Amino acid sequence: MADQHDDPRDDPLGSVTPPTPRRKPKPKVTTIGGRPLKPSTLMMGHGFDPALSEGSLKAPIFLTSTFAFENAAAGKRHFEGITGKRPGGAEGLVYSRFNGPNQEILEDRLAIWDGAEDALCFSSGMTAIAVLMLAACNAGDVIVHSGPLYAASEGFVAKVMAKYGVTYIAFPAGATREELDAVMVEAKAKAEAQGGEVPLIYLESPGNPTNALVDIEAVRDARDAHFDPDRCPIAIDNTFLGPLWQRPLEHGADLVVYSLTKYVGGHSDLVAGSIAGGKKWVNAVRALRNTMGGIADPHTAWMLLRSLETVELRMQRAGENAAKVCEFLTSHPKVEGLGYLGMIADARQQDIYDRHCLGAGSTFSVFIKGGEAECFAFLDALKVAKLAVSLGGTETLASHPASMTHLSVPDERKAMLGITDNLVRISIGIEDADDLIADFAQALDAV
Numbered sequence: 001m002a003d004q005h006d007d008p009r010d011d012p013l014g015s016v017t018p019p020t021p022r023r024k025p026k027p028k029v030t031t032i033g034g035r036p037l038k039p040s041t042l043m044m045g046h047g048f049d050p051a052l053s054e055g056s057l058k059a060p061i062f063l064t065s066t067f068a069f070e071n072a073a074a075g076k077r078h079f080e081g082i083t084g085k086r087p088g089g090a091e092g093l094v095y096s097r098f099n100g101p102n103q104e105i106l107e108d109r110l111a112i113w114d115g116a117e118d119a120l121c122f123s124s125g126m127t128a129i130a131v132l133m134l135a136a137c138n139a140g141d142v143i144v145h146s147g148p149l150y151a152a153s154e155g156f157v158a159k160v161m162a163k164y165g166v167t168y169i170a171f172p173a174g175a176t177r178e179e180l181d182a183v184m185v186e187a188k189a190k191a192e193a194q195g196g197e198v199p200l201i202y203l204e205s206p207g208n209p210t211n212a213l214v215d216i217e218a219v220r221d222a223r224d225a226h227f228d229p230d231r232c233p234i235a236i237d238n239t240f241l242g243p244l245w246q247r248p249l250e251h252g253a254d255l256v257v258y259s260l261t262k263y264v265g266g267h268s269d270l271v272a273g274s275i276a277g278g279k280k281w282v283n284a285v286r287a288l289r290n291t292m293g294g295i296a297d298p299h300t301a302w303m304l305l306r307s308l309e310t311v312e313l314r315m316q317r318a319g320e321n322a323a324k325v326c327e328f329l330t331s332h333p334k335v336e337g338l339g340y341l342g343m344i345a346d347a348r349q350q351d352i353y354d355r356h357c358l359g360a361g362s363t364f365s366v367f368i369k370g371g372e373a374e375c376f377a378f379l380d381a382l383k384v385a386k387l388a389v390s391l392g393g394t395e396t397l398a399s400h401p402a403s404m405t406h407l408s409v410p411d412e413r414k415a416m417l418g419i420t421d422n423l424v425r426i427s428i429g430i431e432d433a434d435d436l437i438a439d440f441a442q443a444l445d446a447v
């Protein structure tokens, strides 16, 4: 985090005191005796020096729109960094559309979870995704993306980017290396015909709401075979499993995207997003965020710092609960099947899971015997779980994607992606697992 404030306290006689030299923050400690500290340890203090804020153990919320420069030359230097005249970005705090203490601490800590060089925070997951795509593309370009995507992401690619002359090619999540090769060849030809490039491969894995997994390693290999990796980053929405259960940068992705609204925020009380990855890619997105805005506000950033302290604990507990609930649901006579990563039926999906994932997560789909009417009866009967969209919070939520989050997806595409009328999406929280099982049992009785 950059320099905060000094407090040049008045002397009691009112004489003018010489300005105190600005204190530098303590160096960031990330190892002890050469041993790297774990993310769960670093979440308690990394990037914040209490000495710069009156000894406050927790970072205060910095509600300011702008920051006073030490002198005019410093102001010039900061703007050279902001505008890209000098590489490396801003050296200090400048203006709250660009950066701020709470956001910088948050970004330092987010980068740690994914082993990324740098991170950016945004006012929502969709802002992160929109700024990423707008930063990457020029008219004539083609985005290659996996399917399914969160409906708003899919809509952004198909409808909004189309307005700027950017088209797309989608491939099914489980695509093999051979299938991916064919997609890359098709995308290259399409981009050439349009006078553009393929500047972004955009993945979502697991996909919302089916939990279909993408073989990130195969996508990386196909990308490397057909495109210049320095001009065609792979970005992945890791909202469903990150930051605990999947580390995409280790499998070939260049950028990781999150709706922080979900597991990272974790309490269903904020909306935010992030992007993390190599500086080269992050800086290109930062440049557009500086121009457009879309950075998370200081209060939300502060809430996320609170949330990051418990993200590992919360996700572990939710994951354990989900395993118990799915064990119950899988043999229930009114349940046709589960889209749960701890019980994968397909060999290809299991292979991707074994190579990429560290845990099955706590968001899954349950296919109820019947259709919309049976799903609605189930949802309306829930007493502990809440009927709401979103996921990754401390409380269990259930929703019906076909008629809610994915209502805008055309019926044909829904059918192709497996978003059926009998699919209920469940996000398990950190309640008592037996209480949740009792709730699902009585709700299934009502079907």
Ligand SMILES: Cc1ncc(COP(=O)(O)O)c(C=O)c1O
Residues within 6 Å of the ligand: 124, 125, 126, 127, 150, 153, 204, 208, 237, 239, 240, 258, 259, 260, 261, 271, 272, 273, 390
């Ligand atoms: C997988 C996924 N990505 C992105 C988003 C968008 O995030 P936000 O609602 O924070 O804009 C969502 C929201 O549900 C999501 O589920």
